[in-house]
Amino acid sequence: MAILVTGSAGRIGSRVVDLLLAAGHAVTGFDLRGSGRREAGYREIVGAFDDREAAREAVKDARQILHLGAFMSWLACDADKLFRANVDGTRVLLEEAAKVRAGRIVFASSGEVYPENVPDYLPVDEDHPLKPRSAYGLSKQVGEEIVRFTERSAGIPATILRFSHTQDASELLDETSFFSGPRFFLHPKIRQQEGFGNAMAVAALKAIDDGVPALVLSRNESGRPFRMHITDTRDMVEGILLALESEKAAGRTYNLGATAPVDFAQALPAMARATGLPLKTVDLPGSGVFYETSNARIRAELGFAPQWTIERMIAEAAAARAARAKAA
Structure with a gap:
C-alpha cells in the first residue's frame, strides 16, 4: 500500500518509515530536509508543506497519509513560520489529498491543544475543553479543525493523535539535546531562559550555579516539583501504527503517550545517581509544569500498551551517556 509520511526525516517519522518499509509498503517521505534514504520502495519529496507543487507531488498515489511533520517553536519571533508550516501547510496538503481521494488521514496533534498546566480537571x-496557551498549541488546534473539515467535505476518514512530549531515551542525559538539555541540566537551562527573556528565572538559576555542571530539579514558586509526560519514541511509533491499521480509529481522537507522568522529584535523583552529577533544586516563578494526561481511550480501543517507563529510559540514557564519554 502506498503511504505518505510527512516529517519523514524527524525523530518519529523516520522510525515510522523504517517499519512501513520493512512491512513491504511503498512509502513517500515529505520533509523540509532530505533523509538520504535510498531503499527500494521509498521516494522522497523535499519541500515545505505549504508549497502546493511539492504537496501535490507528495500525495500522488498515496492511499494513506500520516501527517506527522510540524514546525515546533515557542519563540514569539517564530510565529509566522509556525502558522505557515502547521496551519497553511496542513491546509494545502489536505486540499491536495482530497483531490486524489486519499483513503485515510492520521494527524499528529499535540497535548498543547489543552491548557496542560492550568487544566479544568486531571x-x-x-x-x-481545548484552550491552548501557546502559539504552537493554537496552530495544532487549527490543524485539527482542518483535518475534521477535510473528513466532512471530502469523505476521508481521519484519526487525530494528540502527542505527548516525546524523547529518544538516549537524549535524556545529553546536555546538548534540544529538549532534555534545558529541561534537566543547569547550564543549558540558564541559556534557554536567557533566550526566552525570563529574567527572574535566570536570576533564580544563577543563584544556585557554582560553575560546576549539574542537573537541576525544577519546582514552581510554591516548591511543587514539575511533573509532565515524557514518552519514548518507540512507544509513540507503536501508537501511530495502531491508529493507521485499525478501522476502529477512523473518526476518533486519542491522547497518545505514556500512561504515567514523570515526577521530577523522583526522576532527577535517579538521573543524578546514573550520571554522578550534583543535583541542584530551584524554585522558579509561576505555577510551573504540572499535568497528567489520560491515555485510557487508546489503550482500551486500540490495545496500545506503552513499554518504556521512565526508569527504563533513564537506564538506557545512562548507557548511551557512558558510550559517548568513552568515544570522546
Missing part, C-alpha cells in the same frame, strides 16, 4: 482526557 487527568486530562480527550473530552477536556
